[in-house]
Amino acid sequence: MKKVAFVLTLVFACFCFVGCAGLYDYKQDLTSYDMDILYDDTNHTLTVSQTTDYVNTSDIALSCVKFHLYANAFREGAKAKVVSVQNSSMAYPNGQSYGEIDIESVTVNDGEANFEVGGEDENILTVELSSELYPDDKVMISMSYVVTLANINHRLGYGENAINLCNFYPIACMYEDGDFVCDLYNSNGDPFYSDVADYDVTITYPNNFELASTGNQSTKAFDLVKESNVTARCVRDFAMVLSQNFQTKSKTYDDRVTINYYYYDDENADDTLKLIEEVMTFFEQNVGKYPYSQISVVETNFVHGGMEYPNIVLISDAVTDYETYELVIVHELLHQWWYGVVGNNEFDYGWIDEGLTEFCTVYFFEKHPQYNRSMDEMIASATQSYKTFARVYSSVQGSVDTSMNRPLDEFSTEPEYVYNTYVKGTLMFSTIYDLVGEKSFLKALKYYYEHNLYAIATPTDVISCFSHGSGKNLEGVFTSFLEGKVVIK
Numbered sequence: 001m002k003k004v005a006f007v008l009t010l011v012f013a014c015f016c017f018v019g020c021a022g023l024y025d026y027k028q029d030l031t032s033y034d035m036d037i038l039y040d041d042t043n044h045t046l047t048v049s050q051t052t053d054y055v056n057t058s059d060i061a062l063s064c065v066k067f068h069l070y071a072n073a074f075r076e077g078a079k080a081k082v083v084s085v086q087n088s089s090m091a092y093p094n095g096q097s098y099g100e101i102d103i104e105s106v107t108v109n110d111g112e113a114n115f116e117v118g119g120e121d122e123n124i125l126t127v128e129l130s131s132e133l134y135p136d137d138k139v140m141i142s143m144s145y146v147v148t149l150a151n152i153n154h155r156l157g158y159g160e161n162a163i164n165l166c167n168f169y170p171i172a173c174m175y176e177d178g179d180f181v182c183d184l185y186n187s188n189g190d191p192f193y194s195d196v197a198d199y200d201v202t203i204t205y206p207n208n209f210e211l212a213s214t215g216n217q218s219t220k221a222f223d224l225v226k227e228s229n230v231t232a233r234c235v236r237d238f239a240m241v242l243s244q245n246f247q248t249k250s251k252t253y254d255d256r257v258t259i260n261y262y263y264y265d266d267e268n269a270d271d272t273l274k275l276i277e278e279v280m281t282f283f284e285q286n287v288g289k290y291p292y293s294q295i296s297v298v299e300t301n302f303v304h305g306g307m308e309y310p311n312i313v314l315i316s317d318a319v320t321d322y323e324t325y326e327l328v329i330v331h332e333l334l335h336q337w338w339y340g341v342v343g344n345n346e347f348d349y350g351w352i353d354e355g356l357t358e359f360c361t362v363y364f365f366e367k368h369p370q371y372n373r374s375m376d377e378m379i380a381s382a383t384q385s386y387k388t389f390a391r392v393y394s395s396v397q398g399s400v401d402t403s404m405n406r407p408l409d410e411f412s413t414e415p416e417y418v419y420n421t422y423v424k425g426t427l428m429f430s431t432i433y434d435l436v437g438e439k440s441f442l443k444a445l446k447y448y449y450e451h452n453l454y455a456i457a458t459p460t461d462v463i464s465c466f467s468h469g470s471g472k473n474l475e476g477v478f479t480s481f482l483e484g485k486v487v488i489k
């Protein structure tokens with residue numbers, strides 16, 4: 001995600017997997033989601049039949065499977081708020097509004113199943129299995145549900161210009177250390193953590209809408225409706241945006257990747273398309289291939305600057321300054337590498353994807369002088385703003401927690417999260433860049449990417465990959481930043 005509410009000079013704020021025998025092989029059997037969706041634009045609801053072929057990737061037998069119900073974070077009475085107080089009026093321009101997900105029925109291998117909507121905040125669906133599911137075995141879990149959308153400029157909701165359909169469906173919780181990971185929604189950061197999976201989605205919607213999405217679409221138009229079939233392989237999540245206002249520009253590079261730009265208010269749309277191609281090709285050369293055949297950049301109503309999903313990024317129409325719009329696009333596209341292909345627990349270690357994405361954004365601009373942003377200027381600005389944050393927080397609160405390795409719910413305020421994750425993350429990778437030099441830094445980036453394709457990178461993986469890839473032991477540098485011991489001068 002990109003937050004722009006705290007902008008100084010530096011703005012703060014995931015194929016066609018070219019076949020499982022394609023660009024990068026992925027041999028493991030993946031969980032797959034098959035969805036049949038009807039979007040009702042009068043009632044702002046999604047009526048969904050979903051079949052999940054769930055693969056047990058843990059090393060123990062499971063007696064149940066748990067799914068996140070992120071859509072329930074938008075319901076009345078939710079404990080976890082979807083936006084901070086400061087961002088509430090921008091998120092809800094027409095006043096408070098609520099949505100929810102109502103699970104109607106669940107079957108396991110075609111037999112009726114016991115299920116429960118619970119967790120700390122009605123955020124978890126637990127499906128009891130009729131028999132234990134052994135490691136590497138698969139079970140078919142089918143469910144029917146209705147998602148009601150709130151009128152909110154957020155990841156899930158309808159706004160004036162577009163309908164954002166992200167995190168709308170029950171997605172399997174990761175299983176780690178003997179339990180499912182069931183973290184609550186959080187208005188800070190991106191409170192998500194998921195494994196790569198395959199998707200086959202059919203959505204029916206009024207025929208005056210255009211659809212932007214993860215994956216590859218084929219669409220049929222009828223008198224009143226359109227029906228799109230969308231397939232995506234080996235992606236970390238699945239997201240869509242519908243709008244009646246979209247104009248589109250498309251371009252294919254290397255005969256391999258098609259860029260789709262959906263917008264409704266961009267007088268520089270040709271320049272934007274060019275920027276998207278520059279970002280994609282630059283990071284393919286400098287980090288590693290983008291292993292899918294489609295990337296969509298989508299202008300939409302969104303409370304923050306932007307938001308990343310596999311093969312699709314959301315860019316807020318509230319970012320009216322074009323230079324900031326460019327910055328948000330570069331940041332969100334970089335998440336295709338850092339979050340999308342190389343995953344991490346975004347709830348526990350936001351700095352892994354946000355810090356690296358933010359520094360790579362700085363590197364992009366340094367190497368593209370036509371955009372008039374140098375690395376020196378951006379790093380000086382980040383340094384200055386971080387020092388201001390630390391000074392203000394120290395004087396107001398008496399002390400400031402500058403550690404980075406904290407889960408989202410341990411940051412006391414949104415600025416504390418933003419400065420320690422985005423800004424300090426930028427400064428940490430910038431320090432490493434200066435220490436090892438450009439050539440070794442790029443080697444480390446490539447090494448980190450290649451060794452974590454489609455996997456989950458932990459802090460230990462980041463430190464060891466950057467050390468190994470650059471040829472320098474960087475553990476001390478990383479830990480001094482992560483533990484808040486380094487003094488930013």
Ligand SMILES: [Zn+2]
Pocket residue numbers: 001002331332335353354357
């Ligand atoms: Zn981000």
